[in-house]
Amino acid sequence: MNGILNWILWMPIIGMIAVLVTPKAKENVIRMVALASTAVTLILSVILYLNFDSSTADMQFVVKIPWIEHFHINYFLGIDGITMLMTFLNALLFFICTLSSWTVDKSVKAYFALLLMLQSTVFGVFFALDFFLFYVYWEVMLIPMFFLIGIWGGENREYAAVKFFLYTFFGSIFMLVGIVALYYATGKGPDSFNILAHQGGHFVNEVVRVFGFEISFEKLFFWFMFLGFAIKVPVFPFHTWLPHAHVQAPTAVSVILAGVLLKMGTYGFLRIAFPIFPSAAVEYSTLIAVLGLISVIYGAFCAMAQDDVKKLIAYSSVSHMGFVMLGISAMTTQGVNGAVLQMFNHGTSTAMMFLLIGIIYERSHHRWIVKPDGSLGYGGLSTKLPKFTTVFIIGMFASMGLPGLSGFISEALIFLGIYQKFTTITVIAVIGLLLGAAYLLWMFKRMFFGPVNPECENYTDLNAREIFYMVPLCICVILFGIYPSPLLNVMKASVGQLVELLAKF
Amino acid sequence: MIQQLFGFLSYYIPEVMCVVLMTTLLVAEAAVKDEHGKRTKIYTYALVVLGLTLIPLFQNLGKAPAHIFFNAVTIDTFSTLIKIIMVMGAMGSIILSFSSKDIYSNLKSEFAILAVGVLIGGMLLASANNFITLYVGIETLSILSYVMATLKRDESTSAEAGLKYILYGGLTAGIALFGMSHIYGALGTVQFTEIYDKVADLEGTKLWIVIVSSVFFFGGLAYKVSAFPFHMWSPDVYQGAPIPVTTFFSIVPKLAGLTALVRVSMVFFNNNEALTNSWVALLLVVAGMTMTVGNVTAIGQNSVKRMLAFSSIGHVGLMILGVAVLNEAGFRALIFYSIVYMFMTLCTFYITSHLNDMYGTDNYDVFRGLIYKHPVMALVMVGTLLSLAGIPPFSGFVAKFSIFNIVIEKKYYGIAVVAAVNAVISVYYYLRLAKVIIFGKADGAEAVTGFGRLNQGVIVAFFIPVLFLGIFWEKIFTLAGSALIFIR
Numbered sequence: 007m008n009g010i011l012n013w014i015l016w017m018p019i020i021g022m023i024a025v026l027v028t029p030k031a032k033e034n035v036i037r038m039v040a041l042a043s044t045a046v047t048l049i050l051s052v053i054l055y056l057n058f059d060s061s062t063a064d065m066q067f068v069v070k071i072p073w074i075e076h077f078h079i080n081y082f083l084g085i086d087g088i089t090m091l092m093t094f095l096n097a098l099l100f101f102i103c104t105l106s107s108w109t110v111d112k113s114v115k116a117y118f119a120l121l122l123m124l125q126s127t128v129f130g131v132f133f134a135l136d137f138f139l140f141y142v143y144w145e146v147m148l149i150p151m152f153f154l155i156g157i158w159g160g161e162n163r164e165y166a167a168v169k170f171f172l173y174t175f176f177g178s179i180f181m182l183v184g185i186v187a188l189y190y191a192t193g194k195g196p197d198s199f200n201i202l203a204h205q206g207g208h209f210v211n212e213v214v215r216v217f218g219f220e221i222s223f224e225k226l227f228f229w230f231m232f233l234g235f236a237i238k239v240p241v242f243p244f245h246t247w248l249p250h251a252h253v254q255a256p257t258a259v260s261v262i263l264a265g266v267l268l269k270m271g272t273y274g275f276l277r278i279a280f281p282i283f284p285s286a287a288v289e290y291s292t293l294i295a296v297l298g299l300i301s302v303i304y305g306a307f308c309a310m311a312q313d314d315v316k317k318l319i320a321y322s323s324v325s326h327m328g329f330v331m332l333g334i335s336a337m338t339t340q341g342v343n344g345a346v347l348q349m350f351n352h353g354t355s356t357a358m359m360f361l362l363i364g365i366i367y368e369r370s371h372h373r374w375i376v377k378p379d380g381s382l383g384y385g386g387l388s389t390k391l392p393k394f395t396t397v398f399i400i401g402m403f404a405s406m407g408l409p410g411l412s413g414f415i416s417e418a419l420i421f422l423g424i425y426q427k428f429t430t431i432t433v434i435a436v437i438g439l440l441l442g443a444a445y446l447l448w449m450f451k452r453m454f455f456g457p458v459n460p461e462c463e464n465y466t467d468l469n470a471r472e473i474f475y476m477v478p479l480c481i482c483v484i485l486f487g488i489y490p491s492p493l494l495n496v497m498k499a500s501v502g503q504l505v506e507l508l509a510k511f
Numbered sequence: 512m513i514q515q516l517f518g519f520l521s522y523y524i525p526e527v528m529c530v531v532l533m534t535t536l537l538v539a540e541a542a543v544k545d546e547h548g549k550r551t552k553i554y555t556y557a558l559v560v561l562g563l564t565l566i567p568l569f570q571n572l573g574k575a576p577a578h579i580f581f582n583a584v585t586i587d588t589f590s591t592l593i594k595i596i597m598v599m600g601a602m603g604s605i606i607l608s609f610s611s612k613d614i615y616s617n618l619k620s621e622f623a624i625l626a627v628g629v630l631i632g633g634m635l636l637a638s639a640n641n642f643i644t645l646y647v648g649i650e651t652l653s654i655l656s657y658v659m660a661t662l663k664r665d666e667s668t669s670a671e672a673g674l675k676y677i678l679y680g681g682l683t684a685g686i687a688l689f690g691m692s693h694i695y696g697a698l699g700t701v702q703f704t705e706i707y708d709k710v711a712d713l714e715g716t717k718l719w720i721v722i723v724s725s726v727f728f729f730g731g732l733a734y735k736v737s738a739f740p741f742h743m744w745s746p747d748v749y750q751g752a753p754i755p756v757t758t759f760f761s762i763v764p765k766l767a768g769l770t771a772l773v774r775v776s777m778v779f780f781n782n783n784e785a786l787t788n789s790w791v792a793l794l795l796v797v798a799g800m801t802m803t804v805g806n807v808t809a810i811g812q813n814s815v816k817r818m819l820a821f822s823s824i825g826h827v828g829l830m831i832l833g834v835a836v837l838n839e840a841g842f843r844a845l846i847f848y849s850i851v852y853m854f855m856t857l858c859t860f861y862i863t864s865h866l867n868d869m870y871g872t873d874n875y876d877v878f879r880g881l882i883y884k885h886p887v888m889a890l891v892m893v894g895t896l897l898s899l900a901g902i903p904p905f906s907g908f909v910a911k912f913s914i915f916n917i918v919i920e921k922k923y924y925g926i927a928v929v930a931a932v933n934a935v936i937s938v939y940y941y942l943r944l945a946k947v948i949i950f951g952k953a954d955g956a957e958a959v960t961g962f963g964r965l966n967q968g969v970i971v972a973f974f975i976p977v978l979f980l981g982i983f984w985e986k987i988f989t990l991a992g993s994a995l996i997f998i999r
Contacts, residue, residue: 073985074984074985074988075985076985076988076989076992077916141903142903142904142908145902145903145908146902146903146904148902149897149902152942153949156946156949156950157949157950163950164946164950167946167950168939168942168943168946171938171942172935172938172939172942175902175934175935175938176935179931179932179934179935180928180931182912182915182931183915183919183924183927183928183931186912186915186916186919186927187919187924189916189919190919190920190922214922214924215922215924216924216925216928217925226924
């Protein structure tokens, strides 16, 4: 079982090579090859889940091969409970996205090759336990994203692609400075790039001088790391790239972006920023919570103001990721459990929303709730497209946090967690839930109820392929809404260890 | 005495080979009549001999470092490694000049001759061990460079480039000489070995004289590496000169200048605290300003050559950081950076050159939609641009990482942040070109001609190290790590 992480990590690359050697004209073969590759990855990740030992917080399925011995850089992979969930989510979403991308007909070969490359790099970020390797994957991920948004995106795609790239790069270059500083702070030893060895607050008393000022090492580099991850999440005020990237990206890429890439930011907090700089994290937890709160409220208000349904969901992601930030800033067991669960649940529910918007876009070729001239873009969809409406309702209620669906459990846990720490913030954050219900229901009313818009007369309902890839997500959303323990059990030990560590500071 | 000289010569085979090559080329150029056949023969001859010089150079890597010609010249692993890079860079630009239309066909052999001449100057500068050799090296390098800049003599831009180059060069050489003579006055010697001992217990007025004159002296070297505030010539010269010359300029003279800078820094400023502090402060400020000026100015450019010129100023800023840390790790990182930078420069200039030949301009527009016209070259170009921007898995990232590494080891966090911000700026303008290549709509669907099979092969051959040094960089890093500066 030890090599299974290698297989999961490199399977998409094998698929990518297979796609690249397939002749350009055989588009369906290319699609099948990509689908097969993602299916194998999904099966492998299920096998991984079945073999996962949830009783321990240690890293499992560890692979460690020296890469650059001069700097003690290793090809070092391993997963714990938190990454187990993210692995499964990543494998599932890419499988679904491959299916949903069946209708892409512009440079099919390049599209699927880049999509598979993206999948591998995302796995790399989640698996890497070596800081250098982590950084390499974190950056390489920008290359396929840049091209996917820039080539297959909407009208304003070039701007969005460059903005996405620059924003992320800005954050991560500071992270690089932090990584190298950690390398020297730990004395260039064999564990100097080992993320796990850094954890535990070894840098509390170190001091650095910047432009002549003495600053605590821990605080300075906590903020460097914070910048890298906060841009990725994105936390207010670093969220401005997200609406552009989401609106311009093709459907599958939006799904991946909201579904897994944003989680890399919060994952970075959980795996790197908090455990390595615990005392700074504890000291600034109120500030982080406030930023999370602003994301929740501000994101929700922004969502309410949107006329473009994709932009609305994009801003709702800012709001929902704000809840995750609230959960992890609480640093309590419930809070962090809720945050990790919310990472998974937001992944599935937002993926549903973006996929459904992609489906309706293929029929209408616009995404206006209210067109710029003031008329409604849709209307009465519920009578014309019953299957579509059913799935949409499930996805919408899940992201709204309705009891019985997955979003509720995670948000409830987050509120339980933060109430113990920040009472006022909890009270204000609840307004975010209310606003969430408001913008989603308002959007729903304008799109699905009312008289049937003549433009929507000849829309076709979901076809078999679309139903096939929506079903697993519906199952996830409903099942984990009623019975979340398979997810909670997996991450319990890892989250417990993190909370215990933070409690010491 | 004679025996001793022959002993010295065993270290000096590469330089001697280059001198022989240059003189025979001169004679051959004048003596042989047939125009086209001659050119091919002269090129083959020049490339073969330059390739052969790599053999004694690699042999020198294994030898113990030594001062030869009575302390005039040092042969150590550091200078030898830089010479290897310079020879390879010169070979690359000579190959480029063969197919480039930017150089008049009756001047092509002249380009090869001048390039070898500049290379000789560069080699001399790289291993100079006293002020006289250093100055002779700078001048050999410069005077031939002025001629190279004006090779496109029918065009006013090229003439302007040459004139600018010569005016700036003359001025800075004068300033540098002024500084050198004061250092000689204060210390009573021009030998680096003796200077190293003498600066150790320097104090009072003499210390101040040396500090001030070292700033003057720095001007001469800063001009060669085009560091702020002596960088103004370089964009005009880069744009005005033919592309093979630009390629050559951004590799050989630049590396030669950096090597001299490293040696001087290690000799003068590593043995006296007051001197070290003032020098490091100067270098850090210069590095920060060089990066910022280069990168910020590169944003607004519409000519690719000019953009690359400014971006190379940005890269020099990073390389100067490798000098500023004043330790072995620093110049090892510098060597790795130089290797990577050479390959990246060759790749970008090759492709730009061929597009320039086809469309007659190096504007961003000629790159528009290259991915549809010539996918392989477009991908190579985008890969190289990403590498220049320092994105993994390309080698430019490792180079950037190694510079960050040494800077942070010295705990210069402030300059590390400046470098980080600069990295972001540089990503912006590299992406601007990448965007044009990949996302732009091609005006016509016609494939780009001019990328012959041979040229494509050469370009891909240069691209392979750009890609692979980003993943399997341990071997080359260890090689760079063997570099030592021999002072005494």
